[in-house]
Amino acid sequence: MIWRGLRWRAPPHRNLANSTGMCKSARRRRAVRYECRHVRVSTYRHFAARDVDGTDPQSQTDESSNTNKELILSNLFRFHRGIPVLLCAALPLLAHAAAERTFVSSSGADANEATNCAPTAPCRTFAAALAVTNPGGEIIVLDSAGYGALNISQSVSITAPAGIYAGIVASTGVNAINITDGSNTINVALRGLTINGSGGPGGVIMTGGASLLVEGCEIIGNPATGGSIYVSGSINVRVVDTVVRDGNWGIMLENGVTGDVIHSRLLNNTVGGLLVFAGIASSTNVAVSDTAAIGGNNGFLVQANATGANLVLAVDRSTAAGNTIGFEAESVSGGTSQLTVSNSLAQNNATGIYTSGSGASAYASGDTITEAHNSGIHISAGTTLTTFGTNSLSGNVTDVDNQGTLTTKARM
Numbered sequence: 001m002i003w004r005g006l007r008w009r010a011p012p013h014r015n016l017a018n019s020t021g022m023c024k025s026a027r028r029r030r031a032v033r034y035e036c037r038h039v040r041v042s043t044y045r046h047f048a049a050r051d052v053d054g055t056d057p058q059s060q061t062d063e064s065s066n067t068n069k070e071l072i073l074s075n076l077f078r079f080h081r082g083i084p085v086l087l088c089a090a091l092p093l094l095a096h097a098a099a100e101r102t103f104v105s106s107s108g109a110d111a112n113e114a115t116n117c118a119p120t121a122p123c124r125t126f127a128a129a130l131a132v133t134n135p136g137g138e139i140i141v142l143d144s145a146g147y148g149a150l151n152i153s154q155s156v157s158i159t160a161p162a163g164i165y166a167g168i169v170a171s172t173g174v175n176a177i178n179i180t181d182g183s184n185t186i187n188v189a190l191r192g193l194t195i196n197g198s199g200g201p202g203g204v205i206m207t208g209g210a211s212l213l214v215e216g217c218e219i220i221g222n223p224a225t226g227g228s229i230y231v232s233g234s235i236n237v238r239v240v241d242t243v244v245r246d247g248n249w250g251i252m253l254e255n256g257v258t259g260d261v262i263h264s265r266l267l268n269n270t271v272g273g274l275l276v277f278a279g280i281a282s283s284t285n286v287a288v289s290d291t292a293a294i295g296g297n298n299g300f301l302v303q304a305n306a307t308g309a310n311l312v313l314a315v316d317r318s319t320a321a322g323n324t325i326g327f328e329a330e331s332v333s334g335g336t337s338q339l340t341v342s343n344s345l346a347q348n349n350a351t352g353i354y355t356s357g358s359g360a361s362a363y364a365s366g367d368t369i370t371e372a373h374n375s376g377i378h379i380s381a382g383t384t385l386t387t388f389g390t391n392s393l394s395g396n397v398t399d400v401d402n403q404g405t406l407t408t409k410a411r412m
Contacts, residue, residue, distance in 0.1 A: 102129040106145035141166040160192035170200025179206040189213040197222035211236040227252030256282040272298030281308025292319040304335030314340040331359030355383035372396035379404040
């Protein structure tokens with residue numbers, strides 16, 4: 001029992017070295033043990049006997065009993081410094097400790113938060129599972145269903161295994177997945193999810209945190225002015241093996257993002273596939289590989305819109321097809337936009353590669369630019385394009401429309 005481990009400590013002035021003191025100490029310890037046992041029983045009976053309104057039914061008829069109970073409680077705190085109260089307060093916390101791994105299912109129930117959304121008693125929604133998942137833990141989807149919109153403010157991985165549909169639908173005024181963290185320390189990974197943003201403002205929106213991974217997901221139909229994937233701030237972003245389609249912008253990365261887009265498909269997004277943007281002084285650097293942007297106003301656009309904004313977009317082994325502009329570097333009101341396009345295809349666009357604004361520049365190496373309705377390459381006044389003499393231009397109305405500076409460098 002916990003009380004038996006407690007010791008009575010004599011006041012400093014008492015001499016315990018003599019036998020009389022030792023006898024007194026032993027008697028006192030026995031008395032304390034008895035009193036502790038009496039306190040536990042009496043305290044329990046005291047509170048169990050209270051009415052619903054909190055009054056003691058015996059208080060009006062047994063004043064001496066009430067006085068004794070108050071004395072017992074007083075002794076409890078005097079001898080034991082509130083230890084029982086602290087232990088009682090801690091018990092609910094221990095009973096509801098979060099889990100490292102939680103589960104959701106079409107047959108689950110959010111009441112299973114009480115057992116931490118275990119695999120044998122999963123929750124029904126991502127929100128419920130997240131509430132009992134340790135920071136840095138995992139939420140795993142057991143079978144196909146829709147699992148509800150989600151606000152994330154802690155590190156977490158959400159995974160739907162191959163062959164399982166795990167849907168999230170945005171609603172009016174509510175993003176499908178909203179991620180924010182004022183301390184910019186959380187890491188979020190989303191794998192295998194199907195996210196429909198057509199009913200609300202956005203698909204995956206992150207405005208605070210350390211990193212975001214979107215892997216093997218499909219994101220559909222975001223009608224808002226932002227991106228189906230929208231990330232702003234000094235955040236590391238990686239989008240891998242993901243389809244983003246039928247939205248406004250497919251992916252928007254802005255104002256300090258460092259990111260990669262790998263082996264993904266950006267399809268039929270009205271304004272464009274990928275926008276790398278800065279509206280404040282910041283450095284934003286994004287690399288794209290093995291990715292296609294098809295059927296929008298812009299395929300890949302890097303745009304500086306503030307003094308002190310420095311943006312770099314490097315695109316390799318990728319395709320821009322069926323857009324108004326395939327690849328574009330633009331500087332609107334200060335800042336610099338640098339675009340590198342290498343080993344890539346621009347096909348059936350109005351313009352293949354386009355530079356605009358005095359802070360914009362582009363590098364082209366090993367590219368195939370074909371079937372442009374206007375020009376394969378357009379270089380606006382005040383901008384530069386550097387080529388390494390390894391590009392192929394054919395079937396364009398005009399191969400090169402040079403109003404700025406075109407430089408050819410030898411290969412090293």
